[in-house]
Amino acid sequence: MRNTLHPALTITASIIFIILIAPLFIILGAAVSDTNYLTFPPQGFTMRWFSNIFEISAFRTTAITSLQIAFFGTFLALLIGIPAAYALNRFRIRLPSWLSNVFVLPILVPEIVLGFSLMKSVTIGLNLPVFTTLLLGHALLVLPYAVRVVGASLASFDFSIEEAAISLGCPPLKAFLTVVLPNISAGVIAAFILAFITSINDVSISLFLTGPGISTLPIQILAHMEQFFDPTIASVSVLLMLLTVGVMAIVEATLGLTFLTK
Amino acid sequence: MTVSLTLDHITAHYGSTQVLEDLSLAIKAGELVSLLGSSGCGKTTTLRLVAGFLEPTSGTIQLGERDLTRLAAHKRDIGLVFQNYALFPHLSVRDNVAFGLKQRGLGGTERTAKANAMLERVGLSSFADRMPAALSGGQKQRVALARALVIEPPLLMFDEPLSNLDAKLRVDMRVEIRRLQRANGTTSLYVTHDQEEAFSISDRVAIMNAGRIMQLDRPEVLYQRPANSFVARFVGFENLIGMTVTARDGETVTAVTQAGATLKLSQSVFGAIPDRFVLAARPDGLAVSREGEGIPVTLGIRTYLGRAYQYQCTTPAGDYLGNGPLTELLDPGTAAVLTPVPEQCCILPSDA
Known part of the structure; x- marks a missing residue:
């Protein structure tokens, strides 16, 4: 038995791979182009667009906002998502089967609809501060990842371990924290990373929820592009790519990338 | 100190399905009683009721002088041994055994000393620093046994503890369980679907069917003088x-x-x-x-x-x-x- 691939398969796979990767190289090229407009192939070479990012304060402030929103939004989503995932798995037999699907709805509902309805209900209806609204919106956006990924590790968790702890005199909450949580930590970390990246990259929801003085980095990139259309956007994109690659490298080194696709 | 376990007129439901029907059972101090029956007969439900993981619809559970019926599971002070061992995967063998002692507020040195002594008794001293994943099935079950025994519970309960082990080991382990249970004189409730296992290990066996005890007696009596057709068919x-x-x-x-x-x-x-x-x-x-x-x-x-x-x-x-x-x-x-x-x-x- 020869273990070789059919040439057609190799060619198709290569084309798909190129289609996926090529735009990233185009961005890289555009980011170092010595022109005042976005272009590819690059003309000349300069690093000034990278330094330009740091000269425009809006990039810095929105980047900080994005990181804060992503961090606290993800944290909030895990705070709700872990107990929800626990309950869905622990009491699977007693709960109606549609209940777990409720927690996936934020993925299924078009984000633009989610963003608009959040604007209507939270921003206008409850009149909350912009930052709080963004935080809630992003927490909702990433909640499905928290519930699903943590739920996946709980699905293979043997709950008799928790019962063993309780029978040995450990109160239920403490048993969850000292016995269950350490054994699903990989799932929690994976959920955190997926949710964090989703939040950092989100445009549609932020578009509706940003307000005067507070914006996120992707929204700032859009705004900058509309006004200037210069290679700064490409260089910001390169930095975002590097951030993602960095996170993925950490995941690969600690858990293995296959963990995220499980 | 050994105490008796008394289940008095217990009825239990899963939703609207009745799983135990007016079940009464008295285990004398120091006695090992098995609940024997096929799956769905209510034996595991009975064990989980005593452990506090389920609540009966009616009836009372009494351990010595204490009324367990509505007591929270973690306050019941019962040593439990599970079918799938249920060791804490993130803790070493020693820390697994010491877990219950830690919950009881014992200091670090005392915990370690007691855990080591218990591991010695089950012949696993040299495995104390290993993680559970590095143990064989039989070793895992010994650790689970040590973990349940070390808290010196007034009641030990076993939920099909040997069904994941191979035949030879099963015989060794049941002798081991009997030896440790006898040595401590701990009142024990043992759940199994294996007739030979139940008969060989128990002082008395309760044969269960459809949420009821069909007959509770010494193995010899069950084997030679079944009281009804169900038990008769069950024992051959x-x-x-x-x-x-x-x-x-x-x-x-x-x-x-x-x-x-x-x-x-x-x-x-x-x-x-x-x-x-x-x-x-x-x-x-x-x-x-x-x-x-x-x-x-x-x-x-x-x-x-x-x-x-x-x-x-x-x-x-x-x-x-x-x-x-x-x-x-x-x-x-x-x-x-x-x-x-x-x-x-x-x-x-x-x-x-």
């Missing part, structure tokens, strides 16, 4: 022959099968025989011979058992299994008679 009385008394002459009772075959039975052997009853016999208890007094049958398939031949026997009232001597080889289709061997048969109340 494959022949259950429904009979009706037609005449009584002193101690001798004449009864007929549904097919009209007549048997004479002595009340001096069987005790009082009711008008309608079931004659229960293992294949050993029905002797096959070519002629004589007994139930006329037509022989079917013959199998060789080493100590005897076993015949499938057909009668108009049903099929039976009987054993015949090695000295006489009978062929399928032969007309023969089945004679009950009195000391190997039981008289049971009629089901109907």
Whole structure:
């Protein structure tokens, strides 16, 4: 038995791979182009667009906002998502089967609809501060990842371990924290990373929820592009790519990338 | 200090399904009682009720002087051994054993000393620093046993502790469990579906069916004198022959099968025989011979058992299994008679 691939398969796979990767190289090229407009192939070479990012304060402030929103939004989503995932798995037999699907709805509902309805209900209806609204919106956006990924590790968790702890005199909450949580930590970390990246990259929801003085980095990139259309956007994109690659490298080194696709 | 466990008129439901029906059970101090039955008979439910993972609909659970019925599971002070070991995967063997001691507020040095001593008793001293994943099934179950014993609980409970082990290990482990349980004199409740395991390890066995205890007695009594058809069938009385008394002459009772075959039975052997009853016999208890007094049958398939031949026997009232001597080889289709061997048969109340 020869273990070789059919040439057609190799060619198709290569084309798909190129289609996926090529735009990233185009961005890289555009980011170092010595022109005042976005272009590819690059003309000349300069690093000034990278330094330009740091000269425009809006990039810095929105980047900080994005990181804060992503961090606290993800944290909030895990705070709700872990107990929800626990309950869905622990009491699977007693709960109606549609209940777990409720927690996936934020993925299924078009984000633009989610963003608009959040604007209507939270921003206008409850009149909350912009930052709080963004935080809630992003927490909702990433909640499905928290519930699903943590739920996946709980699905293979043997709950008799928790019962063993309780029978040995450990109160239920403490048993969850000292016995269950350490054994699903990989799932929690994976959920955190997926949710964090989703939040950092989100445009549609932020578009509706940003307000005067507070914006996120992707929204700032859009705004900058509309006004200037210069290679700064490409260089910001390169930095975002590097951030993602960095996170993925950490995941690969600690858990293995296959963990995220499980 | 050993205490008794008393379950009094326990009824339990899963949703609207009744899983235990008016179950009462008293385990004496220091005694090991098994709950034996097939899956769905309510044995595990009973254990989980005592552990506090389920609440009964009605009835009370008493451990010594303490009423456990509504007490939170973590306050019950019961040592539990699970089927799948349920060791804490993120803790070393020693920390697994010390877990219960930690919950009881014991200091680090005392914990370690006690855990080490317990591991010594189960022969796992050299494994104390290993993680559970690096142990074999038998070793894991020893750790689970040590973890349950080290807290010196007044009650030990076992939920099918040996079913994940291979046959040889299972025998070793049940001797081990019995040894440790005897040494500590700990009152124990043991749940299993394996008859040999239950009979070999227990002081008394409760055979359960459909949420009820069918019979609770010493293994010897269950094996030789089942109280009803269910228990009889469970312990291997494959022949259950429904009979009706037609005449009584002193101690001798004449009864007929549904097919009209007549048997004479002595009340001096069987005790009082009711008008309608079931004659229960293992294949050993029905002797096959070519002629004589007994139930006329037509022989079917013959199998060789080493100590005897076993015949499938057909009668108009049903099929039976009987054993015949090695000295006489009978062929399928032969007309023969089945004679009950009195000391190997039981008289049971009629089901109907």
